[in-house]
Amino acid sequence: MQEFKPRKTLLGVLPDDDVLSQCIHCGMCLATCPTYDLTKLERSSPRGRIQLIKAVARGEMDLSKIFAEEMNFCLDCQACETACPAGVKYGLMVEAARVEVDNSDHISPVAKAIKKFALKVVVGSKRNLKIFSRLLYFYQNWGLKKILHTTGIINIFGKNLAEIDNLAPKVSRKFSDSFLPEHYQPKSETKYKTALLTGCLMNVMFADVNKDTHELLQKIGCKIYTPKDQVCCGSLHAHNGDFETAHKLAKQLIDVFSREEYDYLISNSAGCGAFMKEYAHIFKNDTQYAEHAKNLSSKVKDITEFLSEENPELIYKSVEQTATYHDACHLAHTQKIVNQPREVLNRVPGLKMIPLEESTWCCGSAGTYNIIQHETSMKILNRKMENIRNTGASTVITGNPGCIRQIEYGAERFNVRAEVVHPATLLNRIVKWKET
Amino acid sequence: MDSLVKAKIKNIVGNDSYFDSDEDRLCYSYDGTPLYHQLPDAVIFPKDDDQISQIVKLANSAGFNIVPRGAGTGLSGGSIPVENSIALVMTRWNHILEVDRNNLTAWVEPGVVTGILQKEVEKFGLFYPPDPGSLNVCTIGGNVANNAGGLRGLKYGVTKNYVMGIEMVLPNGDLLKTGGKNYKDVAGYNLRDFIVGSEGTLGIITKILLKIIPKPARTITMTAYFNKLVNSAQTVSDIIAAQITPSMMEFLDNTTINCIEDYTKIGLPRNAEAMLLIEVDGKGSAVDEDAAIVQSIFRKNNASNVRITSIESEGLILKTARRSAFSALARRSPTTILEDATVPRSELSVMMEKVTEAARKFDVVIGNFGHAGDGNLHPTCLTDERDIKEIDKAHRAFEFIFNQAIKLGGTITGEHGTGLAKKQFLESVAGIPGIEMMKKIKTSIDENNVINPGKIFSISPRCEGSLPHRQEQIKDFH
Ligand SMILES: Cc1cc2nc3c(=O)[nH]c(=O)nc-3n(C[C@H](O)[C@H](O)[C@H](O)COP(=O)(O)OP(=O)(O)OC[C@H]3O[C@@H](n4cnc5c(N)ncnc54)[C@H](O)[C@@H]3O)c2cc1C
Ligand code: SF4
Ligand code: SF4
Numbered sequence: 001m002q003e004f005k006p007r008k009t010l011l012g013v014l015p016d017d018d019v020l021s022q023c024i025h026c027g028m029c030l031a032t033c034p035t036y037d038l039t040k041l042e043r044s045s046p047r048g049r050i051q052l053i054k055a056v057a058r059g060e061m062d063l064s065k066i067f068a069e070e071m072n073f074c075l076d077c078q079a080c081e082t083a084c085p086a087g088v089k090y091g092l093m094v095e096a097a098r099v100e101v102d103n104s105d106h107i108s109p110v111a112k113a114i115k116k117f118a119l120k121v122v123v124g125s126k127r128n129l130k131i132f133s134r135l136l137y138f139y140q141n142w143g144l145k146k147i148l149h150t151t152g153i154i155n156i157f158g159k160n161l162a163e164i165d166n167l168a169p170k171v172s173r174k175f176s177d178s179f180l181p182e183h184y185q186p187k188s189e190t191k192y193k194t195a196l197l198t199g200c201l202m203n204v205m206f207a208d209v210n211k212d213t214h215e216l217l218q219k220i221g222c223k224i225y226t227p228k229d230q231v232c233c234g235s236l237h238a239h240n241g242d243f244e245t246a247h248k249l250a251k252q253l254i255d256v257f258s259r260e261e262y263d264y265l266i267s268n269s270a271g272c273g274a275f276m277k278e279y280a281h282i283f284k285n286d287t288q289y290a291e292h293a294k295n296l297s298s299k300v301k302d303i304t305e306f307l308s309e310e311n312p313e314l315i316y317k318s319v320e321q322t323a324t325y326h327d328a329c330h331l332a333h334t335q336k337i338v339n340q341p342r343e344v345l346n347r348v349p350g351l352k353m354i355p356l357e358e359s360t361w362c363c364g365s366a367g368t369y370n371i372i373q374h375e376t377s378m379k380i381l382n383r384k385m386e387n388i389r390n391t392g393a394s395t396v397i398t399g400n401p402g403c404i405r406q407i408e409y410g411a412e413r414f415n416v417r418a419e420v421v422h423p424a425t426l427l428n429r430i431v432k433w434k435e436t
Numbered sequence: 437m438d439s440l441v442k443a444k445i446k447n448i449v450g451n452d453s454y455f456d457s458d459e460d461r462l463c464y465s466y467d468g469t470p471l472y473h474q475l476p477d478a479v480i481f482p483k484d485d486d487q488i489s490q491i492v493k494l495a496n497s498a499g500f501n502i503v504p505r506g507a508g509t510g511l512s513g514g515s516i517p518v519e520n521s522i523a524l525v526m527t528r529w530n531h532i533l534e535v536d537r538n539n540l541t542a543w544v545e546p547g548v549v550t551g552i553l554q555k556e557v558e559k560f561g562l563f564y565p566p567d568p569g570s571l572n573v574c575t576i577g578g579n580v581a582n583n584a585g586g587l588r589g590l591k592y593g594v595t596k597n598y599v600m601g602i603e604m605v606l607p608n609g610d611l612l613k614t615g616g617k618n619y620k621d622v623a624g625y626n627l628r629d630f631i632v633g634s635e636g637t638l639g640i641i642t643k644i645l646l647k648i649i650p651k652p653a654r655t656i657t658m659t660a661y662f663n664k665l666v667n668s669a670q671t672v673s674d675i676i677a678a679q680i681t682p683s684m685m686e687f688l689d690n691t692t693i694n695c696i697e698d699y700t701k702i703g704l705p706r707n708a709e710a711m712l713l714i715e716v717d718g719k720g721s722a723v724d725e726d727a728a729i730v731q732s733i734f735r736k737n738n739a740s741n742v743r744i745t746s747i748e749s750e751g752l753i754l755k756t757a758r759r760s761a762f763s764a765l766a767r768r769s770p771t772t773i774l775e776d777a778t779v780p781r782s783e784l785s786v787m788m789e790k791v792t793e794a795a796r797k798f799d800v801v802i803g804n805f806g807h808a809g810d811g812n813l814h815p816t817c818l819t820d821e822r823d824i825k826e827i828d829k830a831h832r833a834f835e836f837i838f839n840q841a842i843k844l845g846g847t848i849t850g851e852h853g854t855g856l857a858k859k860q861f862l863e864s865v866a867g868i869p870g871i872e873m874m875k876k877i878k879t880s881i882d883e884n885n886v887i888n889p890g891k892i893f894s895i896s897p898r899c900e901g902s903l904p905h906r907q908e909q910i911k912d913f914h
């Protein structure tokens with residue numbers, strides 16, 4: 001085979017050649033990969049992609065169009081990492097490979113510009129995100145969206161855009177930072193000292209989940225620190241290969257959350273929690289931030305993880321309801337949080353939990369995957385919805401905003417009658433305030 | 437391969453089933469075997485018997501080789517391409533065609549994943565026992581071609597005990613149908629059993645009839661740990677001497693226990709020198725009686741931390757952990773060369789000692805685990821293919837282990853097959869008359885030597901790859 005230049009940049013992002021060499025090509029990960037399942041082609045499997053990345057990184061193969069396609073076809077769901085007994089760090093490799101792809105000419109300039117705009121300009125700045133969300137809110141609620149859709153005008157821009165428009169989460173009427181107090185002190189005894197991450201997109205699109213989480217923590221007797229000036233945790237940027245912005249945001253967030261004393265930093269978004277737990281590792285050689293990062297990472301807990309470990313006393317309203325639980329990839333595969341949410345939900349009397357087949361199989365949301373790889377995402381979603389339909393449950397519980405929106409959309413599109421909620425929302429509904 | 441031939445191949449299978457990009461070729465240049473890889477000239481996914489037949493005929497007339505491939509989890513290099521070859525991949529043939537509950541049989545396509553078939557028949561209260569560690573990924577076609585074993589081999593046998601019929605496209609393009617639903621059948625040579633284990637060298641299997649059995653009513657899973665290797669080996673001998681046939685009797689050494697624990701975090705004791713995973717199954721109280729005897733043997737041999745469960749999900753966690761052994765060992769080092777030496781069961785403890793001796797003598801790290809009940813061990817050398825010296829030491833250690841196994845009346849491979857990785861050792865077990873007979877059979881069926889040539893043995897002096905022994909050779913492979 002022809003020789004190409006080793007990709008210093010690709011090798012550079014990866015810690016060392018050991019990461020590339022770890023895979024023993026045993027194939028044990030193939031069964032869990034949604035994209036391999038669709039094509040049955042080795043190149044859309046984790047094992048195949050690793051071989052491709054290795055070859056490109058070592059300069060044995062050119063960074064081609066097929067390579068670019070396969071890296072973007074991957075959901076980055078990390079189911080393969082869970083399945084891999086050898087401990088191969090696939091996520092690290094594919095994210096590094098995507099940086100290379102973004103810097104190559106195998107991505108259209110328009111797509112590149114959109115991505116850059118969305119990540120750097122919109123999500124990268126809290127102020128801008130709020131302005132754009134406001135505009136989107138007006139579009140969604142002041143009849144313009146309805147007009148465009150009912151008249152079919154939106155289809156002028158292509159059927160896909162119309163679909164995507166439907167997929168976009170609804171902007172909350174009020175952003176959570178406008179109504180959650182920076183400091184909350186329980187009236188009676190303080191049981192736990194906590195801080196709450198309200199996130200960037202969570203703040204504007206899922207303000208009610210933030211509200212539910214906050215209320216639930218109140219009911220438990222938590223002191224809650226919710227800094228108003230918290231920024232995006234940087235995970236969106238890191239997953240898209242923009243490590244510079246990711247690290248800048250992460251440092252800002254560490255600063256903000258190091259101002260107060262607390263024992264738990266509660267997250268209700270799987271992706272953010274996963275990334276904040278990585279801060280310790282990311283900044284381990286940073287003289288200024290290493291200590292703070294380690295400290296912060298050690299306090300991060302997903303809300304269900306916190307509830308399962310601490311098992312606080314909760315008083316439940318009487319309910320009679322069937323529900324099923326879908327594992328968000330960033331909880332199950334990245335943070336290995338699988339049993340905790342189930343434990344918490346099983347404790348609720350009257351809530352009948354029905355096991356979901358293939359619950360750890362990705363729903364196809366995967367960040368912006370459902371927009372960029374719309375058709376594939378819908379095939380994967382269809383499979384998820386059929387499994388949900390088979391449970392017959394009236395409620396689907398899942399711990400990540402992206403999954404909530406995707407499954408809500410799936411319920412409409414594939415005609416499955418089920419409400420989709422965050423565990424914090426469900427629990428807040430059925431946990432009573434303590435009599436004081 | 438010239439472009440005209442490629443165009444003809446493409447014409448037969450269609451654009452959507454033909455791939456020859458550098459990327460696709462790279463992705464079919466390996467299987468689960470360490471150290472070997474070779475690029476195919478193209479990769480195809482034929483859709484029916486007729487397409488396969490046409491491809492085979494073309495291979496004969498145009499002069500290229502065909503390497504059949506399932507999921508590519510093989511550990512002896514059976515599906516690794518050879519010179520001037522196309523990879524013929526069967527993974528899209530993944531339909532279960534019939535489950536016959538009156539005859540207790542199932543017709544399947546070769547690309548059906550073993551674990552999926554098992555789940556499917558279990559829905560009817562039935563059981564397909566062969567369970568290689570790779571069962572969630574590997575295909576029935578690959579299992580039949582390699583006569584795969586598994587954890588339950590001790591009581592239930594291996595793949596060959598469950599194959600009742602085969603349809604296969606022969607190297608001349610004809611479709612062979614052999615066997616059927618009859619429990620007894622002695623019409624002519626037993627071609628069916630002969631095809632099982634032929635490692636894809638005699639044709640392309642396109643349909644398989646499997647025997648299935650009723651699912652055992654109860655299963656008890658037990659684990660025990662030992663501070664000394666000899667105690668675990670003695671336990672195995674004692675259980676066999678007590679005339680109990682567990683459905684599973686798996687052994688893991690300290691290195692393997694630790695790697696598995698790193699992966700699964702299920703609380704295996706890291707200090708133990710050895711672990712046994714034993715399962716007994718059957719009906720009613722007989723299962724409890726067997727389990728009680730096993731436990732008394734555990735006690736006699738100073739086992740600690742004995743755990744017993746009859747809950748299926750708990751047993752499954754332990755079995756899944758055991759199945760990850762080979763890959764989990766890669767946590768220690770990036771190249772894991774695993775062997776498959778098998779000895780008569782009575783020689784197991786001697787063999788275990790020889791493995792330890794090999795590690796010491798050649799200064800290599802070896803993790804050892806395997807199917808203790810059937811004398812089939814998988815000593816695995818933990819090494820790094822980037823370090824030529826280490827690889828050389830590993831090969832010398834294995835040569836020692838093979839020779840010891842043969843001296844004990846054992847064999848070089850119990851279930852993974854000869855393929856490329858073990859062909860240089862075949863003569864020492866099969867003998868010259870044995871190899872000569874194999875070659876004669878092969879040449880009479882595959883006159884032009886186009887179906888998976890160079891596997892098991894070499895017919896012509898062509899270099900289809902041998903064990904990369906010396907530094908120069910290793911370089912050639914990269
Ligand atoms: C982690 C791990 C654990 C394993 N554990 C076990 C174990 O416990 N027991 C065991 O026996 N093996 C085990 N194996 C080895 C391997 O999984 C088996 O050999 C399996 O049968 C290979 O199936 P496959 O579909 O991957 O076939 P491949 O590897 O693709 O092919 C294997 C051979 O079959 C031939 N072949 C495949 N399909 C056809 C067809 N349709 N027609 C003709 N020839 C065909 C190929 O040419 C090749 O020679 C393990 C492997 C791994 C990676
Ligand atoms: S990623 Fe892990 S499971 Fe997959 S082939 Fe590589 S070593 Fe095996
Ligand atoms: S991250 Fe998900 S989609 Fe990507 S290779 Fe792994 S399992 Fe497949």
